[in-house]
Amino acid sequence: MNSAALFITVFLACAVEAVEALTIVLAAGTSRDWRSTLQGAGAALVVLAAVIAVLGPAVALIPLGGLRLVVGGLLLVFGLQWLRKAVLRASGHKALHDEEAAFAKETAAARTAATGGRVGVPDWYSFTLSFKGVFLEGLEVAFIVLTFGDNQHDIPLAALGAAAAVLVVTGIGVAVRAPLARVPENTLKFAVGTMLTSFGVFWAGEGAGAHWPGSDGALLVLVPAVALFALGCAAVLRRTPPSTETTATATTATAAPVQGGLR
Amino acid sequence: MTAIRSFLLFWYDFVVGDDWRVAAGVVVALGATAGLAHAGLPAWWLLPVAVAGLLALSLRRAVSVARRG
Numbered sequence: 001m002n003s004a005a006l007f008i009t010v011f012l013a014c015a016v017e018a019v020e021a022l023t024i025v026l027a028a029g030t031s032r033d034w035r036s037t038l039q040g041a042g043a044a045l046v047v048l049a050a051v052i053a054v055l056g057p058a059v060a061l062i063p064l065g066g067l068r069l070v071v072g073g074l075l076l077v078f079g080l081q082w083l084r085k086a087v088l089r090a091s092g093h094k095a096l097h098d099e100e101a102a103f104a105k106e107t108a109a110a111r112t113a114a115t116g117g118r119v120g121v122p123d124w125y126s127f128t129l130s131f132k133g134v135f136l137e138g139l140e141v142a143f144i145v146l147t148f149g150d151n152q153h154d155i156p157l158a159a160l161g162a163a164a165a166v167l168v169v170t171g172i173g174v175a176v177r178a179p180l181a182r183v184p185e186n187t188l189k190f191a192v193g194t195m196l197t198s199f200g201v202f203w204a205g206e207g208a209g210a211h212w213p214g215s216d217g218a219l220l221v222l223v224p225a226v227a228l229f230a231l232g233c234a235a236v237l238r239r240t241p242p243s244t245e246t247t248a249t250a251t252t253a254t255a256a257p258v259q260g261g262l263r
Numbered sequence: 264m265t266a267i268r269s270f271l272l273f274w275y276d277f278v279v280g281d282d283w284r285v286a287a288g289v290v291v292a293l294g295a296t297a298g299l300a301h302a303g304l305p306a307w308w309l310l311p312v313a314v315a316g317l318l319a320l321s322l323r324r325a326v327s328v329a330r331r332g
Contacts, residue, residue: 069293074278077289080314081280084321093326125277201310208293209300210307222311229315233322240326 006152010161013144016216017137018169020199024075024133026173027192030180033123040121040130048138057150059142069207071136076200078129082193083230089186091237129196136203141166194230198222282324288317 021041029037052059088094121127141162149158180188202219205212212218279286292313299306 073289073293076310076314077278077280077286080285080289080318080321081282083318084282084285084325087318087322088325093329128277197314201314204289204293205296205307205310208296208306208310210296210305210310211300212307218307225311226314230318233319237322237326242329 003154003157006148006154006157007161007164010144010148010158011165013148014141014162014165015169017140017144018166020219021134021137022169022173023195024199025130026177026180027195028126028129028133030177030183031185031189031192032126032129036121036123036126037130040127041134043127044131044134044138048135048142051139052142057146059139060146062139064139064143065207065209067136067139067207068203071132072200072203072205072207074132074200075129075196076204079193079196079198079200082189083197083226084193086186086190086193087230087234087237090190090234091240092242093237093240133199190230191227194223194227198226201226282321284324285317285321288313292317 025037025041028040051062055062085094145155145158145162149155152158183191198219202212202222214221292310295313296306296309299309
């Protein structure tokens with residue numbers, strides 16, 4: 001492998017990882033709170049830099065499978081909760097704003113109880129999602145740089161390829177941020193639930209030792225499959241009349257989920 | 264005690280959410296996936312199937328609870 005091949009290989013491999021991290025960051029930022037999301041991403045990068053600085057090439061010894069299992073499992077649980085609520089709201093079986101009020105109450109109570117870990121972070125949920133996504137994918141980028149760079153005895157060039165990939169993907173993220181903000185709220189949250197569930201299934205599956213057909217390409221099948229299944233559930237539930245209490249406060253959706261809060 | 268309880272409640276709500284059965288089902292499905300993988304059998308299909316089942320069951324439960332009032 002010559003220098004150009006090394007650069008291109010690392011660039012493409014890291015671009016895939018960066019897109020995965022970007023998806024989580026955009027999802028958390030657009031649907032929840034940008035400040036907390038960027039704080040989470042920044043904190044992940046700082047921790048990542050510290051881990052790499054302290055461990056150096058020994059980073060490759062970190063059990064990535066265990067990390068994928070934990071992060072993927074949590075994303076999967078979060079994603080299923082988001083999807084469940086989005087489907088219930090889309091089908092008129094859940095009032096639009098009761099969960100927001102309940103979640104705000106719980107969050108306020110928790111902030112009072114334990115402020116130490118949340119000082120300066122308005123939305124802990126966004127912070128955590130963003131942190132986990134960026135940290136896990138950042139570690140994978142570091143692995144790619146170290147393995148490819150070490151094999152070709154040119155870690156600086158591999159690092160350059162990774163940095164270029166991250167910069168390009170970040171630029172794309174900044175470009176699509178504004179159009180995403182114009183998407184209706186519950187539609188966006190439906191999409192976020194889909195992405196979290198799909199990535200959760202993928203990462204947790206890998207962490208548990210499963211090998212996906214097509215490797216990272218399996219996500220291209222998983223994401224639409226999860227979205228279609230959830231839309232199908234919403235369509236089926238729309239045929240069931242909602243309770244009278246719910247109809248008093250909820251708007252029955254007629255097509256895609258378009259309104260409603262979600263945690 | 265109230266502060267500790269609030270703290271624990273926040274984390275329970277944060278991680279587990281409204282339906283604990285979904286979280287428990289995910290843990291069981293991950294364990295089964297790991298079991299299949301360690302036995303050398305194809306395991307990738309299990310999580311998508313489990314996720315579809317868990318979401319459908321959770322939605323059905325939520326709708327029937329709402330209808331009972």
